[in-house]
Amino acid sequence: MSFQGEITHLSQKGLGVVQHPENGLSYFVAGTWPGDRGEFEITDRALNNRKYGYARLIRLIQSSRHRKTPECRFLGFSSNDCSGCPWMIADYDSQLEQKKNQFLYAMHRAGFDPADLNIGAMQPSPDLFGYRNRFQVKTDGEKLGFVAEGSHHIVPIEDCLILNPACRQHLQTLRKHLPSREWSPAPGDDWNFIDLDDQSPAEPVLLNRKQPFRQGNDAQNQWMRSWLKHALEQHGHSHKIVELFCGSGNFTEVIAQTGCPEILAYEADPQAITVLQQKNLPGVDARTADLYHPFIWKILKKNVQDAGILVLDPPRSGLKTLRGFFETFTSLETICYISCDPVTFARDAWTFCKNGWSFSDIQLVDLFPHTPHIEIMATFHKHQEHTAKESKR
Structure with a gap:
């Protein structure tokens, strides 16, 4: 049975949300944008205590003022279509606005008051097409x-x-x-x-062999590297900097430019560490470590407890656990956190702030136009009063 309604906002995963006029339940709908009014068909009903389900757009009655015709003829939302760029249905300014809304919503869910967050304009991608490397x-x-x-x-x-x-x-x-x-x-x-x-030949074709991780948008990655360079210059130098989830050294190269005499870079992928080691960056000691090991902070403590700065760029799951983290990094004064997931960033940021830290800078970056993905860059500092308490112990 179909129903009519209006898309009021987007879900955390970037789907349109419409409320059923009779049962009051919310339904997630792919290929829709806030302001769209249409006829919808329920495809997955709400079960048990769930207050939401899934629906599909049957007919667009009135388009959002932000809706536009996608440039890609392969884009669609059925099992026969590519939906890799689902936000190509909307103008770019609206995409940026919705990405910022997603971040603010994640921070609110974690416990922050969005009104207290000093967030500047999102860094837009200079290229909306032809950007992916x-x-x-x-x-x-x-x-x-x-x-x-x-x-x-x-x-x-x-x-x-x-x-x-x-x-x-x-x-x-x-x-x-x-x-x-x-x-x-x-x-x-x-x-x-x-x-x-774009740095490797297409032939010979190698099946089922992953390339080392690399940021997918060169122009935006260069901007992120510049942000990190500025953050490290602004917040002083340290005799030791630790980098977690270093990959093959994209941000390690920036850290090495600080002249810090001791830089420890950790990554789980041995192939990536080999690539990093071959760069022979000054002061960098690159090591393989399972950063999601349940006792990772105890394992690293001896080597990192005197580090003054931490740089981390984890996968979407974030740090997963911070139990023992603050007892391990006892000398930290600055954390530069680069994240690709608003939800896990907000979770980790809330834990930081509950343990004597605050952020002085949050920058949002659009690495992948036409998608819900967003990159977050933030600098955290330990509260002075918290540092004073620790020094008296």
Whole structure:
């Protein structure tokens, strides 16, 4: 049974939210934007005590004033469409506004008062298309493309507008191999994946081999590196800086420019650490460590307890646990936290603030236009009164 309603806001995952006029339940709808009025069909009803479900847009009655026609002909919201850039349906200024709203909502849910947060304008991407320097496609030997949201269906892609020129050319090179028996998945698998970036050749094609992590937008990554450089210059030098989740050294290169004599960089991926070690950055000691080990803070304590500055750029799951963190980093004065997830950042930030820390700077960065993703950069400082209490112990 269908119903009519208006999209009032976006969910934390970037889906439109509409309230059913009769039962009062909220439904999440892909491919919609605040201000859209339409007819919707329920696809997943609310169960048990849930107060929400899922629906799909059947008919758009009145468009949001921010809605626009997507440039990509492959964009859609069915199992036969690519939905990798779901926000391409809206103008860019509105996208930036919604990303900031998502961050503020996550901070509010964690316990912060959004009115107390001093957040400047989001750093927009200079390029809305042709910005992506890496990509991953799936193939079964017959088709090559991206997997439709919530399915195991490969959507064949002939082109991708967000890829930069080198990556777009890689995509065309891969398509020339089809059909390919060598690309057929093993029994029980749905596909193979191919991971490429603009710094590696498309051939020979290497199946199921991941490239080392790299920020996907070069221009925005350079801006983030500049932000970190400025933050480290502003907040003094330390005889020891620790970096967690260093990858292959994207931000380690910036830290090394400070002239700090002792820099410890930790990462779980041995391949990334090998790449970092080969850079021979001055003062950098790069080490492999499972940073999600349940006793990681005890393991690291001997080496990091005298560090004055911490730089971290964790995956979407954030730090996961901060139990023992503050007893390990006993000399910290500054934390530079780079995050790709508002929810886990807000969770960790709340824990920091409850343990004698406050943030002096929060900067939002749009790394991936047309998607709900957002990058957060923040500087935390230990309260002076908290430092004084510790010195008396």
